[in-house]
Amino acid sequence: MTYNFDKIIDRTGSGDLKHEVLEERYGRSDLLPLWVADMDFETPAFITESLRQRLNHSLFGYTVVPAELWETIIQWIKDHHQWTIRKEWLTYIPGIVKGIGMAVNVFTKEDEKVIIQPPVYHPFRLTPKGNGREVVYNPLKLREDGSYDMDFEQLAEVTDEKCRLLILSNPHNPAGICWSAETLRRLAHFCYERNIIVISDEIHSDMALFGYRHTPFARVSEEAAQCSITFGAPSKTFNIAGIVSSYAIVPNDSIRRKFYTWLEANELNDPPLFSPLATIAAYQQGEEWRQQMLRYVEDNIRYVEDYCRTRIPLIKPVRPEASFLVWLDCRALELSHDELIDRFVNQAHLALNDGAMFGPGGEGFMRMNVGTPRSILHEALERLYHTLGI
Ligand SMILES: Cc1ncc(COP(=O)(O)O)c(C=O)c1O
Numbered sequence: 001m002t003y004n005f006d007k008i009i010d011r012t013g014s015g016d017l018k019h020e021v022l023e024e025r026y027g028r029s030d031l032l033p034l035w036v037a038d039m040d041f042e043t044p045a046f047i048t049e050s051l052r053q054r055l056n057h058s059l060f061g062y063t064v065v066p067a068e069l070w071e072t073i074i075q076w077i078k079d080h081h082q083w084t085i086r087k088e089w090l091t092y093i094p095g096i097v098k099g100i101g102m103a104v105n106v107f108t109k110e111d112e113k114v115i116i117q118p119p120v121y122h123p124f125r126l127t128p129k130g131n132g133r134e135v136v137y138n139p140l141k142l143r144e145d146g147s148y149d150m151d152f153e154q155l156a157e158v159t160d161e162k163c164r165l166l167i168l169s170n171p172h173n174p175a176g177i178c179w180s181a182e183t184l185r186r187l188a189h190f191c192y193e194r195n196i197i198v199i200s201d202e203i204h205s206d207m208a209l210f211g212y213r214h215t216p217f218a219r220v221s222e223e224a225a226q227c228s229i230t231f232g233a234p235s236k237t238f239n240i241a242g243i244v245s246s247y248a249i250v251p252n253d254s255i256r257r258k259f260y261t262w263l264e265a266n267e268l269n270d271p272p273l274f275s276p277l278a279t280i281a282a283y284q285q286g287e288e289w290r291q292q293m294l295r296y297v298e299d300n301i302r303y304v305e306d307y308c309r310t311r312i313p314l315i316k317p318v319r320p321e322a323s324f325l326v327w328l329d330c331r332a333l334e335l336s337h338d339e340l341i342d343r344f345v346n347q348a349h350l351a352l353n354d355g356a357m358f359g360p361g362g363e364g365f366m367r368m369n370v371g372t373p374r375s376i377l378h379e380a381l382e383r384l385y386h387t388l389g390i
Helices: 022-026 045-055 068-081 096-107 123-130 152-158 181-193 222-226 253-265 274-285 287-311 337-347 374-388
Strands: 090-093 113-116 134-137 163-169 197-201 228-232 246-249 316-318 325-329 365-369
Touching (some): 068 090, 096 163, 123 134, 181 197, 181 222, 222 228
Parallel strands (some): 163 197
């Protein structure tokens, strides 16, 4: 079966965030949106069919979680990431950002701190802050070639005994980094020794590109397994973010007891009816679609790279090792933050995520979502060329 990723889906009337909040967020609605991280590809038919089958039943009362859900997730992770997890380590959570918020509340007191490594997915900062916790920054080190490293010397300097959590984006959003086992092991050792729990957000883990591999944090060492909470979901990979089908994996007994008791008490581990159905369909039937989607995304990334090299040379795309987000290095344009946004929004009529929103180190970058039909991507690049090209 060959899937068609060139097909343009008119999202009008679906209430999608990507289009509906342009006026509110960017001050105008005549923009081509390549921002929030869902894709413009049609959700695959094996998922919609599975949901439709259930819709054919005319009663949507309380339901039990199908046992197949856990077996399916366990098998997927074993097959794709060579990580063997036990059923009791797993639970449903109602979204990964919500999972972060819940972990912040369960594992930190009000005067305690959360470490993040910017530039990074902005809810890592907003969620602890919104809960009144101090956020400690350990900015990533940007190398000459545009790749990033974790800064362990700096991490030792910024960490004190009030730091209780570190939130890790693995793979990393926005720069698309597949962290090496060695880096993760070092991070695990650092955190384990200091009793810091690592929340490893692995939502982008099933989208490694160009031959890179995702390494689950908890798999790299016993220390990593014993100091971590991993969050995962099929939502990004299969374009079903609106269905909310995330899960947590906690190998350590005492962290798990504390977290899962709290989730259970508040019934936050109880999935809504359609969520397990979508996850089961995605993980049992989605491998071929996933492979084809990733090849299409890789071609889109090459398309952006070639286009920028020849026509917009002052914008340098950082090649992602995972996922459909391209981190555009726009620093050579030598524009201020406001000027850069003005060029993209008011002149090119594009809605991207500006790098500064991801925290220190993001200034001068823009994040472009290339999970879109090539014709839309082409149109976006043309608009950029007419505004910023040679
Ligand atoms: C790293 C990362 N974590 C979490 C999310 C959102 O997950 P959820 O919708 O389950 O809260 C995103 C969405 O862009 C993301 O990039």
